[in-house]
Amino acid sequence: MSIVVESVRIVARSRAALLGALAVASALLAPAAQAQLDITITEGRERAVSIAVVPFGWQGAGPPALDFAGVIGNDLGSSGRFAPLATADLVSRPTQASQINFQQWRVLDADYLVIGQLSAEGADSFRAAFQLFDVLRGEQIAADTRAGIVRADLRDTAHRFADLIFQTVTGIPGVFRTQVAYVSEERRPDGSRLFRLIVSDADGENAQRVAESPQPILSPAWSPDARRLAYVSFESGNSGVYVQTLRTGARERVSARAGVNSSPAFSPDGRMLTLTLSRDSGNLDINTLDLTTQVLRQLTTDAAIDTEAVWAGDGRSIYFTSDRAGGPQIYRVGTEPGSRAQRITFTGVYNARPRVSPDGKLIAVVHGQDNRYRIATVEIEGGRVDILTNGRLDESPSFAPNGAQIIYGTRENNRGVLASVTTDGRVHTRIAAVAGNVLEPVWGPFPRE
Numbered sequence: 521m522s523i524v525v526e527s528v529r530i531v532a533r534s535r536a537a538l539l540g541a542l543a544v545a546s547a548l549l550a551p552a553a554q555a556q557l558d559i560t561i562t563e564g565r566e567r568a569v570s571i572a573v574v575p576f577g578w579q580g581a582g583p584p585a586l587d588f589a590g591v592i593g594n595d596l597g598s599s600g601r602f603a604p605l606a607t608a609d610l611v612s613r614p615t616q617a618s619q620i621n622f623q624q625w626r627v628l629d630a631d632y633l634v635i636g637q638l639s640a641e642g643a644d645s646f647r648a649a650f651q652l653f654d655v656l657r658g659e660q661i662a663a664d665t666r667a668g669i670v671r672a673d674l675r676d677t678a679h680r681f682a683d684l685i686f687q688t689v690t691g692i693p694g695v696f697r698t699q700v701a702y703v704s705e706e707r708r709p710d711g712s713r714l715f716r717l718i719v720s721d722a723d724g725e726n727a728q729r730v731a732e733s734p735q736p737i738l739s740p741a742w743s744p745d746a747r748r749l750a751y752v753s754f755e756s757g758n759s760g761v762y763v764q765t766l767r768t769g770a771r772e773r774v775s776a777r778a779g780v781n782s783s784p785a786f787s788p789d790g791r792m793l794t795l796t797l798s799r800d801s802g803n804l805d806i807n808t809l810d811l812t813t814q815v816l817r818q819l820t821t822d823a824a825i826d827t828e829a830v831w832a833g834d835g836r837s838i839y840f841t842s843d844r845a846g847g848p849q850i851y852r853v854g855t856e857p858g859s860r861a862q863r864i865t866f867t868g869v870y871n872a873r874p875r876v877s878p879d880g881k882l883i884a885v886v887h888g889q890d891n892r893y894r895i896a897t898v899e900i901e902g903g904r905v906d907i908l909t910n911g912r913l914d915e916s917p918s919f920a921p922n923g924a925q926i927i928y929g930t931r932e933n934n935r936g937v938l939a940s941v942t943t944d945g946r947v948h949t950r951i952a953a954v955a956g957n958v959l960e961p962v963w964g965p966f967p968r969e
Contacts, residue, residue: 568603569689571596571632572625575607576648577615580640586674588638588648588681595682595696595723599925600947602689605630617651622658630655632689636681644671650681652688662688675725693922698722699964700927701730701740701749702938706956717751719766722963724951730764741793742964743786750774750784750793761795763811774811780804785830794829794838806840808855819853820861826851828873832880839864839874839883848872850885850898865898867905873916877923882943884917884926895928897943908945918962919943927951929959 573593578584589607596602611624614635625633636650649665662684666677676697683694704716715737720727731737735754742749750763756773759781764771775781779798786793793809797818806820806829820826824844831838835855842851845863850871853861865871870888877883880900887896887907895909895917908926916929920940927940932950936957940949951958 568601569632570605570628570630571602571634571685571689572605572610572628572630573634574610574613574615574636576636576638576650578638580638580646584638585640585646585671586638586678588636588650588674588678589634591675591678591723592634592650592682592685595679595694596686598723598949599686600942600949601686617653617660620653622653622655625655632685634685641667645669646671646674648674648677648681650685652685675721679721679723692924693966695920695922695925695963695966696722697967698921699746701742701962701964702958703737703740703960704956704958705936717749719749719964730766731762738960739783740960740962741785742962743790744788744965745790746965746967748786748790750786752782752784761793763793774809774814783828787831788833788835794831794840796827796829806838806853808838817857819855819857819859822861830874830876832876833878834880839876841872841874848888850874850883864900864903865905866903867898868896871896871898875917875919875926877919877943878921879923882923884919886915886917895926895941897926906945908941908943909939909948911939914939916960916962920963921966925963927961927963929961 573589576588593604597604611628614620615637633653633655634650639647641647646669647667648669651660652662654661664681664684669677679696682696686694699719700722701719704718706714708714712734715733716729717731717737717740718727719730730749733753733755738752740749740751748763748765750761752759753762756776760773760776761781761784762771762773775795777797777799779802781795781797783796784793791811793811795807795809796804797807798804803823804825804827805818806826808817808819822844824842826840826842829838829840837852837854839850839852841848848870849863850865851861851863853859868887868889871885873886875884882897882899884895884897886893892912893914894907894911895914896905896907898905911930914928914930917926919926923943925940925942927938930937930939936959938951938958938961940951
């Protein structure tokens, strides 16, 4: 594994791409059933909170429009912090507060109880409500009601309820309404490969194809408003950086300069990108590109390889990977040309692919030691390193917008899969695709109302 993991891939694939004609098919929000994700808790080092999520009462014709309790229970369970009771183990099925016998739930050692109602208001309009109770105290501690919900938004409403439950109990904002972007690689019977850029809900549902190509797609990056993705594609015969609007499918090639074009990352205000470019010199350096004016500014000029840049939350500095000290380490540089780079990591022979936590206190990195590459966090002030994973080839860390989890890529049975770990290292989750390899994950920001 090298400092230039992405850059090496880009150079190699550029050469391969020049050998033949290229074809690309982009399809905004086309279903991508083969790229659906399956989430499994693989390790937990603390007692999960026991919670009973009772099937919601339903008032309407036919079966319920959505299994709200199922979605909420799956959300909470997938976090690893909650252990929802199996439906078969529920001692009763109250849908109103007056129907609850708290002693029954105490016998089951349930810490919390969720009840709710779903009703049809019209042909395509629904009302949903839930209540969360502390079983030991026998008190309601959270509730919400939503009316005028169209059928397409029912699952989002269930995620919203799960977020509120999660935050009420843990004190941490829930991320069940957020999305994840990743690349799916499928090997076809004739030996060729098909790459898809996928966006799905955080629970793996509603996987949608954003772009598709027989040539590599790399490095997806979210805009801060969650409306656009930047990514690298080889469809033109060389690496190019594209920005695509998810709702409309409109996209723009923003960088296709000679040599390497890689590692896009949006600035906190969404107006600029950082890019790794080789340009005329052939040396990889960090640049910023103003998406409105197309003004390009080169921030690093060292003879070393500088790549994988990401913005600090205040937009005034950038973290990046460089081998200027002889091996890959993380550096920080101001966004004004002429700023001097400052080394951030000193523990371990390999630290690469930095990602900044939402609170700006940590960076997640790929930490290499003894030919093993694992996900670690580094305190920006103080330098403490905490190794969170135990794989041999873990890569591409990305913080959840609440800062409580990190999603990353790893290998399992010679197959690329996704996984996540809480930032305290206590809960580990495996996120596998139904088919093909999945890689290059990036967690999207909180949705804007």
